Amino acid sequence: MARLTINGKTLEVNVNPSTPLLWAIREQVGLTGTKYGCGIAQCGACTVHLDGAAVRSCVMPVAAAEGKRITTIEGLASGGVLHKVQKAWLDKEVPQCGYCQSGMIMAVAALLKDTPKPSDAEIDARITNICRCGTFQQVREAIHAAAKA
Amino acid sequence: MITKTPNLNRRSFVIGSATVGAGLALGLKIPFGASVVRAQDGSPEVTAWVVIRPDDTVVIRIARSEMGQGTLTGLAQLVAEELECDWSKVKTEYPTPGQSVKRKRVWGDFSTGGSRGIRDSHQYVREGGATARIMLIQAAANTWNVPASECSAVNSVITHRPSGRKTTYGKVAEAAAKLTPPEKPALKDPTEWKLIGKSVKRLDTMDKLSGAQVYGTDLKLPGMLNATIKDCPVFGGKVKSYEAAKVTGMPGVRHVVKVGDSAVAVVADTWWQAKTALDALPIVWDEGPNATVSSATIAEMLKEGLSAEQAFVGNQNGDAKAAIASAAKKIEAVYAYPFQNHAPMEPMNATAKYTPDRCEVWGPTQNGEAAFAATMAASGLPADKCEVYKVHLGGGFGRRVAYQDYITQAVLIAKQIPGTPVKLLWTREEDMLHGRYHPVMQCKLVGALDGSNNLTGLHMRLSGQSILSAVRPEALQQGKDPLVFQGLNPGGDFAIGYSVPNLLIDHAMRNTHVPPGFWRGVNINQNAIFLECFMDEMAHAAGQDPLEFRRKLMSKHPKHLAVLNAVADRAGWGKPAPRGVYRGLAQMMSFASYVAACAEISVSSGDKVKIHRIVAATDPGYAVNPGQIERQVAGSFVYGLSALFMEECTVKDGHIEQTNFNVYDSMRIAQMPKVETIIMPSGGFWGGVGEPTICVAAPAVLNAFFAATGKRLRTVPLKNHGITLV
Numbered sequence: 001m002a003r004l005t006i007n008g009k010t011l012e013v014n015v016n017p018s019t020p021l022l023w024a025i026r027e028q029v030g031l032t033g034t035k036y037g038c039g040i041a042q043c044g045a046c047t048v049h050l051d052g053a054a055v056r057s058c059v060m061p062v063a064a065a066e067g068k069r070i071t072t073i074e075g076l077a078s079g080g081v082l083h084k085v086q087k088a089w090l091d092k093e094v095p096q097c098g099y100c101q102s103g104m105i106m107a108v109a110a111l112l113k114d115t116p117k118p119s120d121a122e123i124d125a126r127i128t129n130i131c132r133c134g135t136f137q138q139v140r141e142a143i144h145a146a147a148k149a
Numbered sequence: 150m151i152t153k154t155p156n157l158n159r160r161s162f163v164i165g166s167a168t169v170g171a172g173l174a175l176g177l178k179i180p181f182g183a184s185v186v187r188a189q190d191g192s193p194e195v196t197a198w199v200v201i202r203p204d205d206t207v208v209i210r211i212a213r214s215e216m217g218q219g220t221l222t223g224l225a226q227l228v229a230e231e232l233e234c235d236w237s238k239v240k241t242e243y244p245t246p247g248q249s250v251k252r253k254r255v256w257g258d259f260s261t262g263g264s265r266g267i268r269d270s271h272q273y274v275r276e277g278g279a280t281a282r283i284m285l286i287q288a289a290a291n292t293w294n295v296p297a298s299e300c301s302a303v304n305s306v307i308t309h310r311p312s313g314r315k316t317t318y319g320k321v322a323e324a325a326a327k328l329t330p331p332e333k334p335a336l337k338d339p340t341e342w343k344l345i346g347k348s349v350k351r352l353d354t355m356d357k358l359s360g361a362q363v364y365g366t367d368l369k370l371p372g373m374l375n376a377t378i379k380d381c382p383v384f385g386g387k388v389k390s391y392e393a394a395k396v397t398g399m400p401g402v403r404h405v406v407k408v409g410d411s412a413v414a415v416v417a418d419t420w421w422q423a424k425t426a427l428d429a430l431p432i433v434w435d436e437g438p439n440a441t442v443s444s445a446t447i448a449e450m451l452k453e454g455l456s457a458e459q460a461f462v463g464n465q466n467g468d469a470k471a472a473i474a475s476a477a478k479k480i481e482a483v484y485a486y487p488f489q490n491h492a493p494m495e496p497m498n499a500t501a502k503y504t505p506d507r508c509e510v511w512g513p514t515q516n517g518e519a520a521f522a523a524t525m526a527a528s529g530l531p532a533d534k535c536e537v538y539k540v541h542l543g544g545g546f547g548r549r550v551a552y553q554d555y556i557t558q559a560v561l562i563a564k565q566i567p568g569t570p571v572k573l574l575w576t577r578e579e580d581m582l583h584g585r586y587h588p589v590m591q592c593k594l595v596g597a598l599d600g601s602n603n604l605t606g607l608h609m610r611l612s613g614q615s616i617l618s619a620v621r622p623e624a625l626q627q628g629k630d631p632l633v634f635q636g637l638n639p640g641g642d643f644a645i646g647y648s649v650p651n652l653l654i655d656h657a658m659r660n661t662h663v664p665p666g667f668w669r670g671v672n673i674n675q676n677a678i679f680l681e682c683f684m685d686e687m688a689h690a691a692g693q694d695p696l697e698f699r700r701k702l703m704s705k706h707p708k709h710l711a712v713l714n715a716v717a718d719r720a721g722w723g724k725p726a727p728r729g730v731y732r733g734l735a736q737m738m739s740f741a742s743y744v745a746a747c748a749e750i751s752v753s754s755g756d757k758v759k760i761h762r763i764v765a766a767t768d769p770g771y772a773v774n775p776g777q778i779e780r781q782v783a784g785s786f787v788y789g790l791s792a793l794f795m796e797e798c799t800v801k802d803g804h805i806e807q808t809n810f811n812v813y814d815s816m817r818i819a820q821m822p823k824v825e826t827i828i829m830p831s832g833g834f835w836g837g838v839g840e841p842t843i844c845v846a847a848p849a850v851l852n853a854f855f856a857a858t859g860k861r862l863r864t865v866p867l868k869n870h871g872i873t874l875v
């Protein structure tokens with residue numbers, strides 16, 4: 001059993017404490033916006049926020065997330081209003097297949113929280129998600145647009 | 150658990166008596182009612198493309214698969230252009246392959262590969278829209294008792310011009326559906342297009358921002374179990390034995406099943422439980438004779454092919470060997486291209502439910518009909534007892550088109566647990582070890598220059614794998630694989646852009662046990678490197694500017710030349726580049742589009758490459774959605790440059806060595822060059838978009854690397870030369 005606070009709700013999940021947070025979120029909590037891409041912290045598809053910071057949930061045991069505020073892509077918009085990163089993503093039409101984009105958006109939202117106006121070099125250093133469709137040109141444009149919003 | 154069966158409840162299929170009030174499939178000639186089915190030849194019922202609901206919602210059927218390339222939006226634009234409907238009310242849905250079979254393939258081909266989504270179906274989907282518009286106008290004219298010629302439609306509103314009376318599509322759709330469709334509706338002239346050619350927004354963005362988009366990996370059905378699988382790491386090997394008892398007591402584990410004769414799957418309550426148990430399951434493989442194969446033995450075999458007597462001729466004019474024998478100057482080089490995995494972000498997966506009466510499959514496939522055939526074969530059930538429901542793909546790139554292996558596996562597992570839906574999801578490791586790889590190829594090129602440094606002869610000898618031999622041997626032409634010559638053909642969709650007085654391009658087919666697949670761009674990737682880098686080599690040997698050297702050979706290839714000139718002009722070829730920046734060029738014809746690139750790079754410490762900018766040009770004939778074309782161009786460069794710099798699948802003891810992104814890397818945003826795309830549709834033909842441009846990125850960068858360093862890099866990936874992309 002683990003007690004998780006996800007997107008503002010606290011719930012008990014029946015899971016072995018060593019289970020990666022990613023799979024507890026997807027399988028026990030039933031929120032599937034957070035994706036599995038590699039399972040070894042390489043691709044970022046599984047990025048969620050833990051107390052506001054971006055983490056790769058595929059390598060984090062669920063036990064390590066207890067007592068922390070977890071935010072997933074489903075919890076990013078508030079009260080039906082898109083987060084500014086989502087808004088910029090919509091305006092710039094960033095997603096292609098979209099599979100990496102939950103993780104990409106979560107990584108960017110965390111970046112903008114502590115670096116509201118990131119330089120290109122800061123973006124390069126902080127956003128290391130893989131996108132096999134190759135949306136990076138639009139990702140960069142959308143980050144700058146969100147930073148101005 | 151939340152049940153997620155995407156779109157099924159929102160489907161507007163109106164097969165059967167549910168027609169009334171549920172919306173209307175215009176001209177749906179299904180096997181009930183009077184006007185019933187069409188001719189035996191299966192000629193398409195064009196109006197099956199359009200459904201109109203009473204609230205004026207227009208549902209456009211899309212037979213091809215959306216995997217990020219934007220075809221869903223582009224195809225909807227084509228239908229809507231002719232339909233004259235309100236674009237803001239357009240929705241889309243996938244028809245199912247089972248319905249298509251019942252209705253004599255009314256939606257045509259489902260296959261989504263070879264950049265064919267639009268270029269192969271533009272005619273009949275536009276006719277589908279036009280037919281519907283004519284019927285809707287006729288229905289309105291009938292209610293007003295006026296000639297249809299006095300009525301016209303714009304934005305889903307029909308107007309009787311003389312009286313000014315108006316009605317909407319939703320109001321007349323029911324009556325329209327009862328009319329006989331016109332035979333061959335006239336299509337608009339391209340000059341009249343309002344929606345085609347516009348960068349309208351994609352129709353599928355919103356759900357991809359909120360986590361709401363349901364991919365195959367996200368499906369949930371009531372009572373569903375989860376599975377993961379290990380296939381024998383050596384292709385062609387088998388399962389010898391496994392000790393199920395060691396894991397059956399582990400948490401959540403329900404079944405340990407053999408899948409075919411080469412794989413074992415664990416089925417559990419959750420996927421993580423299944424994976425944990427499979428990792429702990431002792432399996433003994435019978436690896437078979439392929440276990441002795443390595444990258445080195447494969448390279449040896451290909452090398453032998455470079456000088457073999459026998460080869461299939463793909464393109465020939467004059468006498469290349471004689472021209473080479475009498476050359477004033479002879480230039481020679483050998484290039485090589487490795488196995489590469491598609492590695493779409495979403496690993497292979499499929500969900501299947503089997504009972505002796507029905508087999509249903511949900512999953513991401515680039516070819517719904519092939520998935521349907523795989524479902525029938527694996528379940529052993531006839532077509533009327535099978536169905537496949539497609540979901541958007543988390544990337545495809547060709548992995549999910551010619552092979553439906555993951556669908557077959559899901560059905561074979563579900564068949565052993567009748568009545569229970571099972572979702573099979575591969576680990577990334579399984580995905581890397583069981584790809585359908587970009588084929589390996591080597592190429593020896595010999596060029597001949599005369600005393601005035603004119604190119605007089607060229608021999609290109611390819612040696613390596615044939616994809617068709619593996620996936621469609623019946624399509625070989627007396628043993629020859631014509632796809633091997635993409636970009637090198639005398640004409641057609643993949644025509645070479647140079648006139649060489651004496652030319653010979655031939656292929657020594659050398660197949661391996663590693664299964665080859667169509668990989669975004671397919672054979673044009675290596676052919677563009679071979680041809681376009683060697684053109685550069687010959688230009689330098691001739692002491693000529695690479696652009697001028699090419700231009701002299703291109704006077705009979707004006708469309709190839711136009712895109713090349715466009716990138717050269719925009720990039721400022723011939724003018725000084727910024728300090729430390731060097732340029733390289735490439736052009737090809739690829740999937741019926743003409744494409745070119747000019748790369749600008751700098752090299753530091755001899756091994757760190759920074760790509761500053763790539764100017765790309767494409768002439769796809771017609772550009773349906775320029776905004777999406779730009780995104781495909783930039784995206785194709787990410788895929789192609791990741792392949793150039795980082796990606797190789799090596800073979801050891803018969804199996805692939807790379808198991809995840811830590812050893813099979815992919816470009817990140819820091820490495821992304823600025824891509825400037827010139828879209829120059831010249832009209833009169835329909836070229837592809839998703840794949841064509843990928844092939845020019847690598848040779849343009851390699852040629853720029855030579856300009857910067859004086860070094861030729863002739864094997865991929867560049868990491869093997871100690872080179873990194875920064």
Ligand code: FES
Pocket residue numbers: 035036037038039040041042043044045046047056057058059
């Ligand atoms: S799935 Fe976690 S980083 Fe790839």
Ligand code: FES
Pocket residue numbers: 095096097098099100101130131132133134135217494543544
């Ligand atoms: S949008 Fe497809 S992997 Fe990023």
